[in-house]
Amino acid sequence: MYTIITLVATTLLTIFLCVGIGRRFDAAFYKTLKILTVAFGIIGLFRFMLCDGFIFVINGGLMDLIYYEKTDILSTVLRWGYFACYSVLPMAVFTKSRLFRNLAEVWCLPFVLLSCVFFEKYMVYFAQDTGRGIYITPTLRAVYFTIELVLAMTVLLSLLIKERHLFRVTDRRERTHFLVALPWVVFVTMPAYAPQSLAGYSSLHISTFNAAHLGWMVVLAIGTLALYRIFRFRSYQDRYDLCLFLTLVLFFHYNSLYLMGFSLPRLPIQLCNLAAFFYMLAIPFKLQRFFQFCFIVNITGTLIAILSPDFATTGLGFWNLHYIFEHSLVLMVPVLAMGLRIFPRITRRSLKYMLIGFCCYFAFCVAGGSLLNIFSDYTGEEVNYFFMFDLDKAKSFVSFISFVEILPVTVGAYTFYPLMMLVVFVSFLLLCLVFYCVTQYCYRIEEDHLALRGAEIDLLEKWRGKPSGRPREFQD
Numbered sequence: 001m002y003t004i005i006t007l008v009a010t011t012l013l014t015i016f017l018c019v020g021i022g023r024r025f026d027a028a029f030y031k032t033l034k035i036l037t038v039a040f041g042i043i044g045l046f047r048f049m050l051c052d053g054f055i056f057v058i059n060g061g062l063m064d065l066i067y068y069e070k071t072d073i074l075s076t077v078l079r080w081g082y083f084a085c086y087s088v089l090p091m092a093v094f095t096k097s098r099l100f101r102n103l104a105e106v107w108c109l110p111f112v113l114l115s116c117v118f119f120e121k122y123m124v125y126f127a128q129d130t131g132r133g134i135y136i137t138p139t140l141r142a143v144y145f146t147i148e149l150v151l152a153m154t155v156l157l158s159l160l161i162k163e164r165h166l167f168r169v170t171d172r173r174e175r176t177h178f179l180v181a182l183p184w185v186v187f188v189t190m191p192a193y194a195p196q197s198l199a200g201y202s203s204l205h206i207s208t209f210n211a212a213h214l215g216w217m218v219v220l221a222i223g224t225l226a227l228y229r230i231f232r233f234r235s236y237q238d239r240y241d242l243c244l245f246l247t248l249v250l251f252f253h254y255n256s257l258y259l260m261g262f263s264l265p266r267l268p269i270q271l272c273n274l275a276a277f278f279y280m281l282a283i284p285f286k287l288q289r290f291f292q293f294c295f296i297v298n299i300t301g302t303l304i305a306i307l308s309p310d311f312a313t314t315g316l317g318f319w320n321l322h323y324i325f326e327h328s329l330v331l332m333v334p335v336l337a338m339g340l341r342i343f344p345r346i347t348r349r350s351l352k353y354m355l356i357g358f359c360c361y362f363a364f365c366v367a368g369g370s371l372l373n374i375f376s377d378y379t380g381e382e383v384n385y386f387f388m389f390d391l392d393k394a395k396s397f398v399s400f401i402s403f404v405e406i407l408p409v410t411v412g413a414y415t416f417y418p419l420m421m422l423v424v425f426v427s428f429l430l431l432c433l434v435f436y437c438v439t440q441y442c443y444r445i446e447e448d449h450l451a452l453r454g455a456e457i458d459l460l461e462k463w464r465g466k467p468s469g470r471p472r473e474f475q476d
Contacts, residue, residue, distance in 0.1 A: 003119045006146050010153040017158045029162060033155060037093045040151040041252075044086050047148060049258045051135050053128030054079075055193070075121055076197040081111035083256070084189040085152055087248040093159060097241050102167045102178050103185060104156055112152045119145075132261025188249050188329075191256060192322040206311045206320055217306060220328050227332075228339050233471040239340040243333060247279045250329040257322055264372055264381045269365065271301035271386070275330040283337060291343050292350040293357035295334045300428070300435045302330040308397065341474045345443055346436065354432060362386065362425055373414045382414075388424040391417055 022029040054075060085108045091100040092108075115122065126145060127138035136144075159165070168174045206212040231239050254268070254276035268274055275298045282291040305327050312319040337343055369385040376382045384390040394401050404420035450473065457468050 002142055002146055003116055006116045006149050009150045013154045014157045018161050022162050033093055036151055036155050037090050043148045045255050048256050049133050051133045052125055052259055054125035055259055071197050076194055078115055078118060080191055080194050082115050083191050084108055086252040087189055087245060090248060091245050095241055099177050099181055101165050105160055105167055109156045116149050193318050196317050204315045216324055224332050224335055227336060231340055235475050240342055243283055243337045243342050246333045247283045251276045251280050253325055265383050269385045271298055272305055272327055272330050279333055288343055289353045292346050293353045295338055296354040296432050296436060297358050299334055300432045302327050374412050377413055388421045
């Protein structure tokens with residue numbers, strides 16, 4: 001029934017947009033399409049927070065002391081393919097990139113249609129009350145998902161019809177770009193539960209500086225450098241589209257973890273969690289000063305997280321893959337946005353924006369974390385925002401920090417260590433300053449490289465006696 005309702009509603013709404021609005025009011029049509037795209041994203045974000053029993057069948061093993069005998073491969077594949085819509089669809093609507101419109105046409109639209117056809121398969125899990133999210137009645141959940149599917153299909157069909165867009169398979173350049181981009185897009189939009197759901201638990205153990213951890217850092221460095229080299233001499237719009245797409249991927253990836261439920265410690269308060277929201281403000285709206293704060297503070301924070309990871313014990317399970325994906329994107333997005341000249345280089349003035357922003361963030365963490373810990377007897381949960389409320393964890397990480405135990409402050413049943421907060425504050429600012437100096441050194445390396453490249457092109461032109469087609473500098 002819901003499949004038929006979804007298809008009928010999509011057809012009627014698409015006809016209204018393409019015929020009723022699109023034929024006479026171009027500006028109104030595209031504005032409506034953008035509004036519907038934003039609505040689709042907001043609805044998708046909230047759906048991540050609803051009860052979803054799918055989490056209990058992704059492993060084919062033990063979950064909360066209950067053994068589940070099977071995995072649901074079909075649902076995993078459908079969810080994986082559909083998840084790309086959250087990032088690809090806004091790019092197809094808000095930019096004029098043929099690549100993203102081809103991806104929307106060839107990849108996203110079929111998976112939205114398949115999700116509609118297998119609607120009952122989705123509802124097997126959405127209708128369960130065993131999930132860890134917000135509870136609403138199964139009927140309302142079905143209606144909610146229907147609205148999301150209607151918006152996705154309407155936006156996709158209306159855009160493709162209005163633009164008369166067709167993937168030019170015979171165009172070698174367009175075909176090559178699509179075939180290269182598709183596997184990469186499918187990989188970066190992979191839900192964190194997909195590998196575990198398809199392959200079960202892995203015996204691979206991940207710990208600090210073991211082979212798996214080192215492999216992650218090497219792949220991350222190579223991947224970031226490869227994207228930089230591929231895009232550095234392309235047009236500004238292409239470079240910006242890359243950074244914007246990765247920002248969307250990070251934003252929806254982080255929020256999808258609420259499939260695992262809510263808790264006070266899991267709120268997006270840590271710097272790496274907040275990066276998903278910070279980048280969604282800084283990059284789409286091109287907020288230069290705010291980005292400079294994000295660039296220094298978030299990269300410093302995520303480098304600490306990458307070099308001293310807090311891995312879970314479940315091999316390549318949900319939390320470890322989420323940790324790897326999130327921190328990889330938190331590092332990659334600002335590095336590429338700065339390296340590809342989406343924003344001007346940071347200067348000494350940027351340190352002022354960093355200091356102001358970090359002081360505001362730190363004060364919020366102190367106030368919010370202190371208040372929640374004071375009432376932890378009532379909430380049942382203690383928080384460790386910005387890693388300054390758990391002395392035992394701090395000492396296990398840095399053994400010599402035990403001196404901060406002096407001058408404790410006890411409020412109710414909770415004991416605070418103001419000296420530890422001060423040490424965390426000063427230490428992080430010093431690390432930010434070190435990162436700033438390293439960044440200035442990287443700028444000089446890039447300038448030397450471009451100068452050497454220019455000299456090489458000059459010699460080649462002199463030898464050949466004709467201009468070279470190789471670009472010398474970024475295209476702005």
